Amino acid sequence: MEKSYLKTNTDNDGAGDSSSGPTFSRRAYLLGAVGTLTAGGYLSTSIDTAKASTMSVDVPKSYLDRFDNVVDVVDVGADPTGTEPIEDIISQHVADDTLLVFPEGRYLMNGQVRKSGFSNLGFYGPNATLTHGSIESLEKNVVSSGDFTGAARFFRLGVIYAPGRDLLFEGFTFDFTAPQTGLRAIEAYVTDGLEVRDITIDGEHDTGTLGPALFSVTAANGSGVVERFKAPDGAAFTDDTIGDINLGPTGMLIDPHSAGTLRIVDCELGRFPDNGLYVSGANGTVHVEGGTYKNSTVSSIRLKGYHSSVRGANVIIDDLVSGISQRGIRLDDGSDLRIEDTTITVTGPAEDAIRILNNVETATVKNCSLVLNDDGGCARGIQLTKDAGRVEILDSSIDIYGSEFAVYIQGNNTLDDAMVLMQNVSITGTAPGSSAREALRIERANGRFENLTVDQPGDEYRRCAEILADDNLFVGGTYKSNHHPFVNKGNRTRFDEVSAQSYGGWQAIKLYAEGTDVVVMDSTLYGGYIDKGAEGFTVDNTEMPPA
Structure with a gap:
């Protein structure tokens, strides 16, 4: 017949301490089919007849198999009523290969x-x-x-x-x-x-x-x-x-x-005052999978690392703190950072739903939904700081209802600017142009914008995009806004197979003299264009129906 044995406890430093109370091996417990744990209290007593504690916990069998020692903390003296502190008792039984089991109760530390x-x-x-x-x-x-x-x-x-x-x-x-x-x-x-x-x-x-x-x-x-x-x-x-x-x-x-x-x-x-989830170093990898993150200051999720990601999360900002920055997700540092299948909802003038900072080498935003509600002001959607690396924004939607930028791409407007790729992104909503006139503001060179759907019917000169940097390419896509869909001040901007129309009867594109060598190919410009002195402007195989 199998015997049960009491094991001598080791204290926090590993030294023996037989006076601190019994610690039982797994053999000293009665185990039911689901791993119910009841402590036996007699030396050399059969398991079948061992005296049971009045406390019990359903412990997964895999946990019982994993640890050499299993300690019911009540059986070794911890008070489960919340009256007497337990930290000394717990410290006495913390040891290698040991599982401390807390029966149902309230414990004071x-x-x-x-x-x-x-x-x-x-x-x-x-x-x-x-x-x-x-x-x-x-x-x-x-x-x-x-x-x-x-x-x-x-x-x-x-x-x-x-x-x-x-x-x-x-x-x-x-x-x-x-x-x-x-x-x-x-x-x-x-x-x-x-x-x-x-x-x-x-x-x-x-x-x-x-x-x-x-x-x-x-x-x-x-x-x-x-x-x-x-x-x-x-x-x-x-x-x-x-x-x-x-x-x-x-x-x-x-x-x-x-x-x-x-x-x-x-x-x-x-809401936490100093970030919700804060990955404070870039040496490792952190994957955020699902979950809900709300209203924290600085950011509800602040991410660093290599191949770190946020996937399937729900981020909400709907409780603003006056004078304090609140962002949904902030990418601080690292490479191949990813935000995927995530919903961010912001109500009121918080700072950004997503901000991507200078030390980010590469990042992707994919299959995400951003909703930016106006409640005395509106947040920006996605903002890239000037020296952030290559960013791809793919297969995502941004609904914006206040006068702010849906996407704000900062840069240095030099040949060294890292490319931003936006592909299959929709920007909708009734945002007015009362303060931020355009949904998409581009201050970085070398961007590529493919198959975007931008629909901005809001009043007060709301526009789809203002291009302030060089060598940006628009391929495909539909652009509609109350004012001019496109305002261009960049050199060598090119539009291929785009459709652009103003709800207010304005020209599809307004060209400023600062932007030279602009090309429009195979496109449809409702109301044509207005040229304010742009040199080298070329239009080829493009329809210009009435606005």
């Missing part, structure tokens, strides 16, 4: 649990709620008075100079619903094997200290996943709290040292 240099460590609590003691004052992310003491974190698992390997952290709710609550729920540095799932931050983080999550995969060949991490209530600005962190917390921070590949899957972040 008055200090952080820290473990570095670990191997195969797990925390599992699908019905466990964690709270912290009172915080009366903070100084540089350390609680200086209150029931909680020390660094403003629940769990610090690995550090940059001693990361862990293979971490599971799953199923917890952190209760920040009371006033003056909110700490970093989890900070994790691992070389490889990061798994964080089903974490909920309930309530606004309103202490003005570290945001709820920081993750780092420190090895270039390492990987990790964060699934269904949800903090929908966001955080307060520091000025409204007792804390001193600059501006306010970030929702989920990817450490600048992260060098591996990290997937962020189906997560949800509400």
Whole structure:
């Protein structure tokens, strides 16, 4: 008959400590078909007759198979009523090849649990709620008075100079619903094997200290996943709290040292004062897959890295903060950055739905939908800064209802300007031309615009495109606007097989003297064109029906 055995615990530094309470091997648990866990308490007692704890947790069998030791934290003394703090008990049982299981209940922590240099460590609590003691004052992310003491974190698992390997952290709710609550729920540095799932931050983080999550995969060949991490209530600005962190917390921070590949899957972040999801270093790769990101300051998603991406996300800005920049997605640094199959909805005068900055070498926006609503003003759709690299905007739609640019392409207007390719993009909506007259503003040379559909019936001189840089090519496409569809001041602009028409009866193209050697081929220009002195203008095989 198989026997069950108690195992001696190791403390946070790996030293033996038999006085800290029992840790059971997997053999000491009764396992049902779904892996229900009940702790046995007798040495050398048959599993079939082992005394069961009153607490039980359905633990996936794969997790039980993965770890040598499985600890029911209540059985080793953790209070599940939220009355007595548990951090000392938890710290005593954190060890390699160990899964700490939290039965259903409420658990109080008055200090952080820290473990570095670990191997195969797990925390599992699908019905466990964690709270912290009172915080009366903070100084540089350390609680200086209150029931909680020390660094403003629940769990610090690995550090940059001693990361862990293979971490599971799953199923917890952190209760920040009371006033003056909110700490970093989890900070994790691992070389490889990061798994964080089903974490909920309930309530606004309103202490003005570290945001709820920081993750780092420190090895270039390492990987990790964060699934269904949800903090929908966001955080307060520091000025409204007792804390001193600059501006306010970030929702989920990817450490600048992260060098591996990290997937962020189906997560949800509400408004955070200093970015929602912030990939702060360009050494690794981060893939954002699905999820909802709303109203954060600076950006709801801020991305860096090589081959990093946002796919299938829903980004919303509908709660503006006066005097603060708010953007949907900001691409900061790296190459082959991609935004695909993503919806961005902005209501009011936020800054940009998408901004692409100078340190981006290459980027693609594909199969995306941008909706820019006017509520006392309107956001820009996609903005490229002057020295951003090659950008492709493909198979996407932009609906714009306020007087702003749907796409604003900044550049230096030199031969060295990286090309922008726009292909199969539609720009629609009733945006007026009261302040930003054109939907598409081009200040960069070498652009190519293929098969665009631009329909801008809004009043006050709304236009489709203003071309202020050289060597831009328009191939195919339909352009309709209240005023002139095209205004050109660039040299060597070429239009092939385009159709352009003004709803207001204006000419299809207005040519300024600054733009020389413009060519129109095989096109249809309703109302013809107006020439303000452009030299070298050529029109060939082009129809000019009445406007």
